[in-house]
Amino acid sequence: MPTIIPFRAVRPTRDKVGLVASRSYETYSKKGRKFRMDRNPYSFLHIVNPGYKYHKEITGKKAFKLVRNRYQEFKEEGVFLKEEQPSFYIYKIIDRKGQEFCGLIGGASVFDYENNLIKKHEDTLEDREELFKEYLDTVGFNAEAVLLTYPDNADVASIIQETTQERAEYEFTTTYRDTHYVWPLSNPKSIATIQEAFKQMPQLYIADGHHRSSSSYLLAKDHQQNDPDYHKEATYNYFMSFFIPESHVRIHEFNRLIKDLNGLSKEEFLIALDTEFRIENRGVAAYTPSKKHHFSMYLDGEFYSLYLRKSNYNFKNTLEALDPQILYKTILEPILGISDLRNDARITYAGGKKDMIYVKSAVDKGEYAVGFGMLPLTMEELKQIADDGYTMPPKSTYIEPKLRSGITIYEF
Structure with a gap:
């Protein structure tokens, strides 16, 4: 029943991906962000922290247009390219302990979110939802995927296994000693097989990214009410997600x-x-x-x-x-x-x-x-809470994997 789509990602050139990729903005200390930005002009942190250019801390709504400007500059300078055809993106991480996480990046439907085919287990804060909705509407892109889990599926696993035998488009190792790999998947037959496999699943579960998904849903509802050219296949009716089989998710306390x-x-x-x-x-x-x-x-x-x-x-x-x-x-x-x-x-x-x-x-x-x-909680507990319509206390789960920002960007 769930619908997922390939998309034309904006992504770094192969030679710069390791420089562009960053952790989520809030995971850095102020000192840590400055250290990285001082030494790396290609870091995605320059886009999401646009005040650095003016030696000034700029936050909130004032920063949104500047984020858009920095993003356009990266595109104009050739740091980013846009995929020629719609693709899924197989993303694999092998961490320092040898654990492997592998799934695919694509678009999830806001209608599935609305109809509870994408299930939640966490409350969201209204003011934060609204702020991030305005952010998305202003900057016109999303660079951090929502983490959605699905039951392990043989057809999807077979395509991923076959694709990952080829040379990866991206391969880079972080200072955390995690190695990241990405393969674009644009073969129409493989895409159709993956989409059909997801349509046979009863539902998906949000593992991480409740505010991102709810804000994307609110943005789509705004367009539905106010956009004279609104149509169901518009890009804002989907949000970038990392679909990962349940067996690859790690839950920490x-x-x-x-x-x-x-x-x-x-x-x-x-x-x-x-x-x-x-x-x-x-x-x-x-x-x-x-x-x-x-x-x-x-x-x-x-x-x-x-x-x-x-x-x-x-x-x-x-x-x-x-x-x-x-x-x-x-x-x-x-x-x-x-x-x-x-x-x-x-x-x-x-x-x-x-x-x-x-x-x-x-x-x-x-x-x-x-x-x-x-x-730590188990995947079964997380799913049961979502199925029963409850929400967990805040910070009940710390979930891996954590993708790097700026590797695939979804434009509206």
């Missing part, structure tokens, strides 16, 4: 760091926890939970294991059984007084490679009073 104990002493806090958890002091050795509904905690120089008491295993739905929700409902909200997980400045989330050793370091520095860890 987000650990929680809390600035204070909400006025409680250490002893009072531990006694409060005892109502819901069986607590064991693990000493100074780093501890990571081994089962669902078990949590690790670092407090005052020591690790603790927290086992949810089995008398509390009376979950009424799939959301209540999620570990991030359990942590919220048993500790963060009732004991530590954190009810707004998105906006409360007392809580910080540590995802990806920021494990319990990172949590320990942050607490030992005095930046936080306590840290919590849990096991």
Whole structure:
């Protein structure tokens, strides 16, 4: 049932792709961005940080037209080219540990998003949706793909396998020691086979990119209402997505760091926890939970294991059984007084490679009073939450792979 389309990507020339490609803008520190931009005139960061040219920080709506200008300059200077014919783009990453992630980049339909053929598991913020919608409308392109998962499919896998035997159009390694490969796929027969395979799937799931997909949907609705030349096949009725089989997705946990104990002493806090958890002091050795509904905690120089008491295993739905929700409902909200997980400045989330050793370091520095860890969620949990119409607490999943920006660009 889902519809996916090939498109004519704007992309870097082969010789410059490794220079253009960047991580997402927000993943860099201010100092890190400047360091890279000072030394690399081709970095995509120059497009999304246009104030650099004027030695001035420019953000928000004022920056949108300047982003468009920088983008046009890259095209005029021949850094980018436009694909001659509509293509899918097979994208493979082999990370430093030898893990392989491989899928294809194409366009996903806003109508599938509207009709819940593309399923969500996360809430979006209205003001952020509107801001990014205006950004897309002003700059006229999207350079970061939404990550959509699909059930492993033999026909799609066969085409990917066959295509990746050829020389890649792009092959470059990042300073993270991840190697990226891209193959354009424009063969009409292969494209038709892939599209037919996706039409046979019941639905797709958003793994990462809820705001990007919702903003793209809002932009399409605006055009539908205001554009006299509106038609269903217009490019703004699709959004660039990285379609990846479920077996290639890696889900990591987000650990929680809390600035204070909400006025409680250490002893009072531990006694409060005892109502819901069986607590064991693990000493100074780093501890990571081994089962669902078990949590690790670092407090005052020591690790603790927290086992949810089995008398509390009376979950009424799939959301209540999620570990991030359990942590919220048993500790963060009732004991530590954190009810707004998105906006409360007392809580910080540590995802990806920021494990319990990172949590320990942050607490030992005095930046936080306590840290919590849990096991990562599974793909089955993510899908079930989406199927049941629930939304997870914010920062419940840190999902890989992470594509580089500026490698394939979707124009409206």
